[in-house]
Amino acid sequence: EPALHGEILSPNYPQAYPNEVKQTWDVEVPEGFGIHLYFTHLDVELSENCLYDSVQIVSGGVEEGKLCGQRTSKNPSSPIIEEFHIPYNKLQVTFTSDFSNEERYTGFAAYYVAVDVNECMDFADVPCSHFCNNFIGGYFCSCPPEYFLQDDMRNCGVNCSGDVFTTLIGEIASPNYPNPYPENSRCEYQIRLEEGFQVVVTMKREDFDMEPADLEGNCPDSLGFVTRDQRFGPYCGNGFPGPLTIETKSNTVDIVFQTDLTGQKKGWKLRYHGDPIPCPKEVSANSIWEPEKAKYVFKDVVKIICVEGFEIVQGSSSSTSFYSTCQSNGKWSDISRVKCQPVDCGTPEPVRNGNVEEPEDTLFGSLVRYACEEPYYYMEHEGSAEYQCSVNGTWVNEVLGAELPKCVPVCGVPSEAFEMKQR
């Protein structure tokens, strides 16, 4: 902990100081104090602007004084020759002597003491926004009723932050609205809706009156909306300058209302409501959507039905429809992953004692023909040769349905006739 006082003597004091010396003393007293530095003895070689030998006092990078020559106190009742009042708690004293001194000089003797600084009065800019209270070694700020000291311990503001709005509809106004809002405040409001809803802010132009922007267009008092991806505002002036309806596309909005020390107006009042996030009406090929709606929003569920002859193949299973939900991010679930593709019946199964022509394609509607190994086999059921790829992914025949044709042996027809010579 730095000392509250101290002594600074030149080298060899009170003997003569040596040549070619440069010595610096860093003086520090506790925070919240200033420094009263005074000299009771000064006997340093005199020169113009104290170029040769000197005692320099610097604080905060500014030279407070530079002493040289021989002086004594003018006031018989006080030993002080020179004194300095520094309103900071640090300074530097640097003694310099050059190489040649015709005479003996005995240097200097100085003392410093910590003195209370009246932070409330001694500086141009007052450290507190409202009430400043000085005490030895420091100061503290205090606030009028209804105001609270902010975290910076300097500014007073009303306690208008922290409100979280979670209802789907709500109204928010500046403190005391429509009476003048508090100065020097920062109010943060949070709207937090369920995922899947976007906050829509509506404002009436006349419900907004704040200190107008300065010449550079900066708002001394401002209202702004911030979402994860966007920032709306800041707004100020008489009459709301922004869009009267703001679709934030986000389920969370932070509202920041900031005021300075002057120019209070009636403030603002806004309404908000949660709009379910819309999902785009996608055109997914070869399918129809049920229900058909002009607009789909969060939590809407649609059944996407493949048109006849198309199906959804997922792994080893297939289906002709699937459900998709409008998600909180405005995208449909599964819709990119699942597609209605033509039913593919696959290569038709072979049959014993027959064959099936290689189909051009095996998609819905395709036709294939079976033939038996003639002349030894024939098709058991007339008209069971032609199969068509059906909607359920099987090859179907008019007569047999999905059952495969059957090639059965031709009976009673030898491949060679038996000719006898018998008459």
Place this chain on the structure above:
Amino acid sequence: IFGGSFVKIESFPWQVFFRSEWAGGALLDEHWVLTAAHVVEGNPHPAMYVGSTTVQTSELDKAQALTAERVFIHPGWHPAPSQGARKNFDNDIALVRLKEPVKMGPTVSPICLPGSASKYNFSVGDLGMISGWGKTEKKDWVLRLRGAKLPITTLDMCQEVRGKDSQVEPRSYVFTENMLCAGGAGVDSCQGDSGGALAVKKLIEKSPKFYVAGLVSWGLECGTHGIYTKVQNYIGWIRATMQENSTPRED
């Protein structure tokens, strides 16, 4: 076969050779062979071959071998008498179910089963064909298939046959309506041809086909008239047996 000639299996593609019984059978479809009960009464798993004109071992190795899954002997078939020769060949019919389906082709294809409708009836004078590797005028059996054509006659013709052996009393034999008589002019089947088909071509529904009218069953004297099991009387049993013992797919 008496009074026949060498033939090609292509002319009798339904002909089945029962190797250990040295007998014949008729292929009905991919899974069934029809034969005489007396051929298989002693062997539940006869070894059979199709598609070969000759039956020497080297040829049979190249033929299509059939494995019996089960033999179905007609319930009306009487077991042989403990002494003496069998006199009763009534219901001399049996079915053999095959383990594996038969592959048809120019040398192998089934004979048609007649329906029970009258249009399938066979009349006296219908010309039939028989084939087999059985006894001929000169040999007890042959390695190369022989065949012959012969007319269906009345059963009396068979009852009037006198065997060379005067000991044999024709009237001691059982003749029933389940039997057909065919032959004449020296054309006949004989031992070793048993179970083979008496095939008769019929034009039914504009398509001429051979139907199995009879199965070589017995006779008093080869080279005269022979008795054949009258298959048409067993169509119900045949169909029922095949139906009840088919694999599901075959229904």
